[in-house]
Amino acid sequence: MPKAAVDYLYYLRAEKLPHMWCPGCGIGIVVKSMIGAIDSLGWDKNDIAVISGIGCTSRAPGYMDMNTLHTTHGRALSFATGVKMAAPDKHIIVISGDGDATAIGGNHFIHACRRNIDITLIINNNNIYGMTGGQFSPTTPYGARAATTPHGNIDPAFDLVELAKGAGATYVARGAVDNARMMEKYFKDGMEHHGFSVIEILSNCHTQYGRRNKMADAITMIDWISDQVVSNKKAAKMSPEELEGKIITGEMYHNTELAEYTDEYAKLIERVQAKAALKA
Amino acid sequence: MPEQLALTGNEAVAHAMRQINPDVVAAYPITPQTSMMQKFADFVADGLVDSELVLVESEHSAMSATVGSQASGARSMTATAACGLALMWEILGIASAYRLPIVMPVVNRALSGPINIQGDHSDSMGTRDCGWIHIFSENAQEAYENTIMAMRIAEHPDVLTPAMVCLDGFIISHGVESVTIYKDNLVKKFVGEYQPHYTLLDAKHPITLGAMDFSDFYFEHKVSQLDGYNNSHSVILDVGSEFKKTFGGGECYEFxxxxxxxxxxxxxxxxxxxxxxxxxxxxxxxxxxxxxxxxxxxxxxxxxxxxxxxxxxxxxxxxxxxxxxxxxxxxxxxxxxxxxxxxxxxxxxxxxxxxxxxxxxxxxxxxxxxxxxxxxxxxxxxxxxxxxxxxxxxx
The missing domain is CATH 3.40.50.920 (Rossmann fold)
Known part of the structure; x- marks a missing residue:
């Protein structure tokens, strides 16, 4: 039986549309895939909290008809940690940009990974601070131009997959806006995963990044992303020389063995209360 | 001759910063301040200033970097707005306690939540008791002039207190006005060279800043910060009258x-x-x-x-x-x-x-x-x- 078409409007606050993103922005693809993943999981939208910080990407929850919390710059994961601790049985999704999640919010990012708390973090990585006017971010490629690097960026960029893995996240995947189906699968797997999930999406900000780097429209920029990405299956068969300058996509890490934080916390409560009961 | 330019308030303040030519500037974007540092970044890229422009990962880091460089004897600046200022709050008290005469333009904007990027004074008022001098501007011209004067006030040896120059978000920061930019050499002469009394990394005169201070002297140190405030009273008037004498114009050079x-x-x-x-x-x-x-x-x-x-x-x-x-x-x-x-x-x-x-x-x-x-x-x-x-x- 073919899958029923997703009723996207059911998950959106139609009265808040049209959205504020530029025509062709990658965030729209991310939000659509996110809804597709939620729909295919069959979750009740009222059991989901979508939490964001500040920036273009962080505007997404404003358009989503779920429990939403629009917080401060970089702190979405801290708020989300509080929400998850209060309601461990609910589904907590954080949607963030590269500047929000890895610059001003970098500290919270590594600690959420380390705790392995059951939150799904979606990072729309468009390599730039879009909303404030194109300043370079921790993922701006070396040599790229930004409003604040008119002669090219000299800061080395973060590899978010390696960062997430190194810090302790137990589901890590990377997709790109040129492949919405794949992205939706990673979102679904990340949301289903019981632990901290990080899904990085290579996305296009042709307005702030593209215009400064000779890719002034969405198509050119998405083509540029397509030219760089190689799936991990393909990459396994390629030599280091062939992989030079490529970005590997796919499910990069999935560990179901490690304990999830709210489970550990519940166990701790049980243990300490049992001890107290013995004494009493 | 002074130049008459069509500038936004943010650009006017960036021009003041260009003329001040600070040694170190730390920046992090936040609406409606961003275009100020953007303009200043242009001046850096065009070689019109000698400043080291450090692009940090948050406002907390921006103020921390500014404190670090100022404590090392470099004239240092940053600028911010709203939640950015709120995020700096912890370090604002450090700057004033170390008696570091940092000058920071603050583009006044509403605090979250709900999220709002428009102007009001709740951000700087939230830092009322952090030990900074607060100077408010009515328009782009005043924001420009106050930035220059604030430098002299803050750095005065009897004051040594950081100062924020407040300008209303969007109304001043983004509105274009006719602004008189005074001659570079006159402004530079007015502002003068920063001559710190004590600095870090001065091997012959090593110092410590912010060391542990309990019931022995913490109270006394905090009260001593009031000296700077009290002394700033006459300095504000003197600097204002000297500014008026040097550059003319203006209505508001007093309290x-x-x-x-x-x-x-x-x-x-x-x-x-x-x-x-x-x-x-x-x-x-x-x-x-x-x-x-x-x-x-x-x-x-x-x-x-x-x-x-x-x-x-x-x-x-x-x-x-x-x-x-x-x-x-x-x-x-x-x-x-x-x-x-x-x-x-x-x-x-x-x-x-x-x-x-x-x-x-x-x-x-x-x-x-x-x-x-x-x-x-x-x-x-x-x-x-x-x-x-x-x-x-x-x-």
Missing amino acids: FEAHKMDDAEYAVVVLGSTAGSTRMVVDDLRAQGVKAGMLKIRVFRPFPYEEIARLLAPLKGCAVLDRSIAYGGDGGPVHIEVRSALYGQSPVPVMLNYIYGLGGKPIEPEHIHSAFKDIQEAVATGNVKRRVGYLNLTE
Whole structure:
């Protein structure tokens, strides 16, 4: 039986549309895939909290008809940690940009990974601070131009997959806006995963990044992303020389063995209360 | 000759920074400050300044980097707005406690939540007690000039207190005005070289900053910070008068501008860009025979209590406009200060407080007219209907 078409409007606050993103922005693809993943999981939208910080990407929850919390710059994961601790049985999704999640919010990012708390973090990585006017971010490629690097960026960029893995996240995947189906699968797997999930999406900000780097429209920029990405299956068969300058996509890490934080916390409560009961 | 340029407030302040030519500038983007640092980044890229521009990962880091470099003897600046200033809060107290004369433009914007990027004063008012000097600007010209003057005030050896130069988000920061940019060499001469007394990494005279200080001397150190504040009083006036002598122009180089206050019976007290509309309303009322006046406060910290008391005590009635709320307090923060200033005066004017313009809610001349009307009515009837009210609030 073919899958029923997703009723996207059911998950959106139609009265808040049209959205504020530029025509062709990658965030729209991310939000659509996110809804597709939620729909295919069959979750009740009222059991989901979508939490964001500040920036273009962080505007997404404003358009989503779920429990939403629009917080401060970089702190979405801290708020989300509080929400998850209060309601461990609910589904907590954080949607963030590269500047929000890895610059001003970098500290919270590594600690959420380390705790392995059951939150799904979606990072729309468009390599730039879009909303404030194109300043370079921790993922701006070396040599790229930004409003604040008119002669090219000299800061080395973060590899978010390696960062997430190194810090302790137990589901890590990377997709790109040129492949919405794949992205939706990673979102679904990340949301289903019981632990901290990080899904990085290579996305296009042709307005702030593209215009400064000779890719002034969405198509050119998405083509540029397509030219760089190689799936991990393909990459396994390629030599280091062939992989030079490529970005590997796919499910990069999935560990179901490690304990999830709210489970550990519940166990701790049980243990300490049992001890107290013995004494009493 | 000074240049007359069409500039936004942010660009005008960036020009002040270009002329000041700080050694180190730390920047992190936040609306509506971003375009200021963007303009300054242009000056750096074009080789018009010698500054090291450090692009950090948060406002907390921006203020921390500024404190670090200033403590090492380098003249250092940053700029911010709203939540950015709130994020700096921890380090603001460090800067003032280390007696580091950092000058920071603050583009006043509403604090979250709900998220709002428009102007009001709740950000800088939230840092009221952090030990910084607060200077407010009415327009781009004043924001430019205040930035230059703040440098001299903060760095004065008797003051050594950081200063924020406040300009209203969007109204001043993004509105284009005709701004007089004084000659580079004159401004540079006016500002002078930064000569710190003590710095880190001076091998012959090693120092420590911020070391542990419990009940032995913590209290004494905190009280000693007041010396800078107290001394800044005369320095603010001296720097203002020297600025006026050097560059001419301008209306507001003292603690406040008193517009038609000499024989005024009713006055509005205001900070920032709303002074422009208030001045117009005062002139309208004067034309109708009402003895109206305006007190535009330029220096909010240190607050000029005595001068304000002298000016306001003889009035029949007065309304204080506040662009932020002091939750749980007596209306807004400016109102609280003005009432405190008038304690002990006799007689005192009838006083009303109006909160206005939060999150960019427009304030039109008609709203200021209504405030004047309310004071006149309260004075005439001896009956104050509402001591703390709101202008242009949908109720």
